[in-house]
Amino acid sequence: MIHLKNIEKVYRTATVETVALNNINLSVEKGEFVSIMGPSGCGKSTLLNIIGLLDEPSKGKVEIGGKHTNGLPDSQLAHFRNQTLGFIFQSFHLINDLPVLDNVELPLLYRKVSSSERRRLASEALEKVGLSNRMKHYPNQLSGGQKQRVAIARAIVGQPQIILADEPTGNLDSNMGNEIMDILTTLNQRDKATIIMVTHDENMAKRTHRLIRLFDGSQVS
């Protein structure tokens, strides 16, 4: 499903050069649930962004679903992100100007889906994360855990084949964290979604099929 070859990411500023990722080779099969762990600043988010086509590697190849993504034109990248990928960000990234329901509808907005169908699917997704009573709220009227669940609803509403989750439980207490893990596990088992999740929590990592450890931009296991 996902193949990374010799991925390198270097951030250059006027004075310093940061190697965020160094020669990463990684394959994730269809239906796998993989977790990524490592100390802060080791390059976990960077790696996830590259897999999610939100960022370009300085070197190396990214292949998703049998397709080379390097140098794809903007319109095709957009199509890919829309159809295949669902992202859950470390810091939620909801649109504060729009109510919860509209936030969740977002991925469907860029597909040919009627507005009533969008409404139906978005409410369904919100129900799955237990937030159907907050549809008309605005993001800044929600708690951290609620925002995280809106972000999850948004990532799953379009039923993407791949879900990329950057510390989806990082801001939550362990109860809430377990609930979120349950949701992800269900998505993986029932909907056969391929999931890559960054986490700091060994217990969460234990609930996945495979654990990848990063250290200073390199894969150590």
Added chain:
Amino acid sequence: MLLNYLKITFAVLQRRKFFTFISLFGISLTLTILVVATAFIDHLIAAGYPEINRDRSLYIWNVKEKDTKNQGQSSGPISFSFINTYVRSLKTPAKIAAVSMPSTINIYLNNHKLNVRYRYTDSNFWEVTSFDFLEGKNYTEQNIANNDYVVVINDYVRDEYVGKGQPAVGKMIEIDNVNYRIIGVVRGCPITRIHVSSDLYFPYNTSKADLKKVELRGNFAAIILPNTPSDIPKIQTEFNVVASKIKLTDTGDKWFKPDKLYVSADSYITSFTRQFKGDGEDDGVGYFFTIVLGIALLFMSLPAINLVNINMSRIMERASEIGIRKAFGASSKTLVMQFVIENIILTLIGGVIAVFLSLGVIYYLNNSNLIAYIDLSFNWKVFSVAIFVSLLFGLLSGVYPAWRMSKLQVVEALKN
């Protein structure tokens, strides 16, 4: 999709009230000034009471003599005898009116004086123009043949001199120690109708000047109204032939011996624009419109740049929204569309506000006495200019910032 853009637009405009207010304020103010200015230019150029035949008429009022060796020139209005000798010699059938440049004079009432403008005209003047006679009638060829001392006054003079709404025809009016019989009262027209507006109109026989004197320069203008508009080019060519045979003034001055003469029968606007270009050979219309367009663009560019700036910071502020939308499948093209539509809606709202503001300003100008008799109109021409300019504004100020932002890498945008 469009419905969605609209929804997003209104949500954003509503939630960012301060920004919306600032933008709308700037847009509507600029457009209002633009619309009122356009209405004013339209008022100056287009046919209007009582010169409703302006578009079908030709004007001759300036003659220029040039000494190409000594680099000297002299120009000014044509004389009455010039009109009789040269303009009236045209063979193509047309009505030819002679009207003098306006002068001012005081009329003394019981205990205050009234400063008024007056002109001398021939009887044809009343046929090429379409004055509304509130009372009485115009003077005719017969009045002039009889050397009648008659005068046509406007309602302003009547109201001041005779009394508001009082009958005036038949009454005598003393002007500069001469008594005139009031023969007609016309509804006045704004001073901006440069060749026809006046408070008093005298038949030319009452003029103290020697109108028969043979000279090129004087203080008259000729208005030519052809029987059919298709005769206009014919008359112009014919007049050029006549003009080429005119004998130049012998000044007797060795420093100024004119050897070239410029005079032509022009449309209303051309008769003015021709004066802009020094040589008189170029009709100056292109030049004139280039200048007007240049000023308009310059005037518009300031608020446009300002708007681009506001939009830039507004869109920058929404960088994370752009990042989020891209992460979930919005292409750069879609995003540019979204922001441009937002902007166009904003400017259109500004345009609608401007329409109402300009209606107010125009109503105020027409009804206050800032310029007597002024009749600005908010017509379709002005309206379409306003709409066109709003759209242009929306595009100009929206496309560039949106394009810049849509080029951002997703992670980059999300960082903000």
